Amino acid sequence: MNEQEFLAGYDPRDYPAVAVTVDVVALTIREGALHLLLVRRGAPPFEGHWALPGGFVRPEEDLAAGARRELAEETGLGGERLRRLHLEQLASYGVPDRDPRMRVVSVAHLAFAPDLPDPAAGSDADEALWLPVSALASRQLAFDHARVIEDGLERARSKLEYTPLATRFLDAEFTVTELRGVYETVWGHPLHPGNFHRKVLSVPGFVESTGASTERGGTRGGPRAKLYRAGDARLLHPALLRPAREETVR
Amino acid sequence: MNEQEFLAGYDPRDYPAVAVTVDVVALTIREGALHLLLVRRGAPPFEGHWALPGGFVRPEEDLAAGARRELAEETGLGGERLRRLHLEQLASYGVPDRDPRMRVVSVAHLAFAPDLPDPAAGSDADEALWLPVSALASRQLAFDHARVIEDGLERARSKLEYTPLATRFLDAEFTVTELRGVYETVWGHPLHPGNFHRKVLSVPGFVESTGASTERGGTRGGPRAKLYRAGDARLLHPALLRPAREETVR
DNA sequence: ATAAGTTGTTCTCAGATTGAGTTGTTCTCA
DNA sequence: TGAGAACAACTCAATCTGAGAACAACTTAT
Numbered sequence: 370m371n372e373q374e375f376l377a378g379y380d381p382r383d384y385p386a387v388a389v390t391v392d393v394v395a396l397t398i399r400e401g402a403l404h405l406l407l408v409r410r411g412a413p414p415f416e417g418h419w420a421l422p423g424g425f426v427r428p429e430e431d432l433a434a435g436a437r438r439e440l441a442e443e444t445g446l447g448g449e450r451l452r453r454l455h456l457e458q459l460a461s462y463g464v465p466d467r468d469p470r471m472r473v474v475s476v477a478h479l480a481f482a483p484d485l486p487d488p489a490a491g492s493d494a495d496e497a498l499w500l501p502v503s504a505l506a507s508r509q510l511a512f513d514h515a516r517v518i519e520d521g522l523e524r525a526r527s528k529l530e531y532t533p534l535a536t537r538f539l540d541a542e543f544t545v546t547e548l549r550g551v552y553e554t555v556w557g558h559p560l561h562p563g564n565f566h567r568k569v570l571s572v573p574g575f576v577e578s579t580g581a582s583t584e585r586g587g588t589r590g591g592p593r594a595k596l597y598r599a600g601d602a603r604l605l606h607p608a609l610l611r612p613a614r615e616e617t618v619r
Numbered sequence: 620m621n622e623q624e625f626l627a628g629y630d631p632r633d634y635p636a637v638a639v640t641v642d643v644v645a646l647t648i649r650e651g652a653l654h655l656l657l658v659r660r661g662a663p664p665f666e667g668h669w670a671l672p673g674g675f676v677r678p679e680e681d682l683a684a685g686a687r688r689e690l691a692e693e694t695g696l697g698g699e700r701l702r703r704l705h706l707e708q709l710a711s712y713g714v715p716d717r718d719p720r721m722r723v724v725s726v727a728h729l730a731f732a733p734d735l736p737d738p739a740a741g742s743d744a745d746e747a748l749w750l751p752v753s754a755l756a757s758r759q760l761a762f763d764h765a766r767v768i769e770d771g772l773e774r775a776r777s778k779l780e781y782t783p784l785a786t787r788f789l790d791a792e793f794t795v796t797e798l799r800g801v802y803e804t805v806w807g808h809p810l811h812p813g814n815f816h817r818k819v820l821s822v823p824g825f826v827e828s829t830g831a832s833t834e835r836g837g838t839r840g841g842p843r844a845k846l847y848r849a850g851d852a853r854l855l856h857p858a859l860l861r862p863a864r865e866e867t868v869r
Numbered sequence: 870a871t872a873a874g875t876t877g878t879t880c881t882c883a884g885a886t887t888g889a890g891t892t893g894t895t896c897t898c899a
Numbered sequence: 900t901g902a903g904a905a906c907a908a909c910t911c912a913a914t915c916t917g918a919g920a921a922c923a924a925c926t927t928a929t
Contacts, residue, residue: 387676389637389713389724426637428722432713461711461726463639463682472678474639474724476711546906564888566907571886585896591905592895606863607886613856796877814917816878821915840926841876857915875926886915897904 387472391435392423392514394459394521395444395480396555397499398538403554404499405518406488407508408443414469415511421518422497423475433458436478443497444488455481455537459521467513477517479524481537529555531608533575536599542579544594545569546587556611568609574602637722641685642673642764644709644771645694645730646805647749648788653804654749655768656738657758658693664719665761671768672747673725682708686728693747694738705731705787709771717763727767729774731787779805781858783825786849792829794844795819796837806861818859824852 395406407419422443426435433456441451456478463474488497500508502522510518529535535551536543549565569575576597583593645656657669672693676685683706691701706728713724738747750758752772760768779785785801786793799815819825826847833843 387637387639387678389639426713426724428637429715431715432711432724458710460708461682463676463726465679465681474676474682474726476713476724544906561888561890562905563890563907563909568887587905588897589904590895590897590902592907594906607860610857612888794877811917811919812877813879813919818916836925837876838926839875840873840924842878842924844877862917870929872929873927875924877924878922880921881919883918884916886913888911888913890910892909893907895904895906897902899900899902 387474388468389426389432390423390473390475391426391432391439392421392475392477392517393436393440393456393480394421394477394518395440395482396502396521396525396538397482397485398551398554399484399499399501401550401554402501402503405502405505406440406444406497407500407510408488408497410511418511419500419508420511421477421514423477426476432476433478436476436480440480444485446485446488450482450485453483453537455534459517459524462513462517464513475512475517477521479521481525481534483538483540526555526611530610531605533599533602533605536576542581542596542598544583544596545576546594548576548597552609558612572602572605572607572609574600575605576600637724638718639676640673640723640725641676641682641689642671642725642727642767643686643690643706643730644671644727644768645690645732646752646771646775646788647732647735648801648804649734649749649751651800651804652751652753655752655755656690656694656747657750657760658738658747660761668761669750669758670761671727671764673727676726682726683728686726686730690730694735696735696738700732700735703733703787705784709767709774712763712767714763725762725767727771729771731775731784733788733790776805776861780860781855783849783852783855786826792831792846792848794833794846795826796844798826798847802859808862822852822855822857822859824850825855826850 393406397404397406406422408422410416410418410420423436423439426432427438430438437451437454437456440454440456441447446454459477459479461474461476463472465472467473467475485499487499502518505515505518529552535548535555538551538555539547545566546562548569549560549562552565553559577600579596579598581596583596586593643656647654647656656672658672660666660668660670673686673689676682677688680688687701687704687706690704690706691697696704709727709729711724711726713722715722717723717725735749737749752768755765755768779802785798785805788801788805789797795816796812798819799810799812802815803809827850829846829848831846833846836843
């Protein structure tokens with residue numbers, strides 16, 4: 370039997386039925402707090418519970434494309450803003466009974482976006498909203514999405530260390546203080562302004578000057594800040610390591 | 620319709636047929652060189668080509684369990700050695716036409732093992748072998764496995780920086796020089812022995828002394844080396860960063 | 870037995886990086 | 900107009916890193 374003959378006699382239905390979904394942990398920063406996109410499920414299972422945006426991957430689409438499509442559908446996002454959004458694969462979740470319907474393997478993705486408009490509810494969702502991650506504990510989430518979100522947040526925190534992706538939470542032009550704000554809200558603690566400034570400018574390719582400054586000083590005073598845009602580095606060398614927390618102590 | 624009614628009337632066959640496989644990038648160090656486990660495919664598609672060990676995930680098994688099972692089947696590995704092996708999820712690959720038979724999403728895993736015996740061919744494989752990664756370029760690999768391996772190698776290199784997983788390439792007791800050997804072969808360049816020694820012993824929880832020493836000196840002379848075992852840290856703080864390569868230069 | 874060479878471990882020291890704080894100036898708000 | 904805020908630059912000590920030297924403990928070869 371050669372390869373052509375084999376494929377001709379092949380029946381996909383002989384294989385165990387598994388469904389593949391894509392889910393998205395979409396993060397943004399609003400009013401100085403880290404927010405997460407959630408949708409309320411409009412159909413069983415977990416009807417009425419909050420869940421990550423996502424759904425079944427379509428036969429002809431790539432995993433990343435499916436994640437981007439689901440995000441677009443459930444946020445009403447499109448065009449330039451959708452294109453600028455950072456999307457990466459996070460991990461896959463496939464515990465056999467994680468979905469009561471059938472065996473479902475979910476390929477979770479992680480997205481970073483600048484402050485986006487309030488979401489428009491899509492076909493599968495009654496509602497959608499940006500929820501501060503600090504308010505997550507009080508929500509009952511569908512499936513194993515609490516775990517997925519935890520993994521996504523930890524991935525986000527660590528990505529800020531060695532990649533320039535913090536800039537993806539900001540508009541094309543930003544100040545060093547705004548960039549520091551991203552680190553502070555994602556990491557959850559304040560950083561030394563002077564040292565952060567020195568470090569950011571010293572890492573090759575992290576940011577590049579636009580030559581311009583902000584139109585006005587800060588809301589509570591202070592000089593106009595210089596504007597920067599993201600540089601061309603894809604990895605930060607040396608990295609911006611977060612200060613060691615208690616874990617280090619032995 | 621409540622949730623029970625919904626599930627009763629649910630037919631998994633309504634969803635698009637997707638198959639999920641698990642593949643394993645299994646790495647070990649033999650004779651000072653990084654080796655990778657490959658199997659020769661005994662059936663179409665890609666019959667006769669070399670591929671990563673792997674196969675369809677079974678209906679009742681977790682993804683990681685499937686990866687461990689496939690590895691066991693195709694190496695004849697079992698018991699203590701299989702249990703000590705480090706296994707983590709790498710990434711999922713789901714480009715629509717990556718498998719000519721049907722839509723297949725592969726959840727790739729990454730394994731680190733101490734020098735293992737030569738593999739025993741399993742049911743799906745004519746042959747299996749540990750191939751030096753330096754010899755990969757000359758092989759024609761099945762599916763997108765070349766890409767998966769690339770991703771696995773990069774993940775392995777970076778994991779050595781901030782986790783103590785280098786110890787998983789060694790037996791329970793090892794010398795600092797052996798540990799340095801792991802870093803040198805995975806990273807592909809020599810490290811300063813004195814500085815490496817200082818660094819390893821200064822990172823809390825990386826290694827702990829057994830109090831014992833090797834029975835003999837090195838094969839070409841030198842004193843007996845002290846023996847260590849893996850400590851209880853799961854993350855290295857501060858990390859052992861690999862020296863910046865050319866990428867840093869801008 | 871001795872010599873020659875190798876290697877594990879510790880030390881030294883200069884240069885770079887970091888953490889913490891200070892200064893000067895520019896801006897907003899009351 | 901004055902008080903407070905904050906961007907940006909600087910200082911300085913403590914720590915970390917890279918490079919090399921020292922030295923004792925071991926090997927193999929003679």
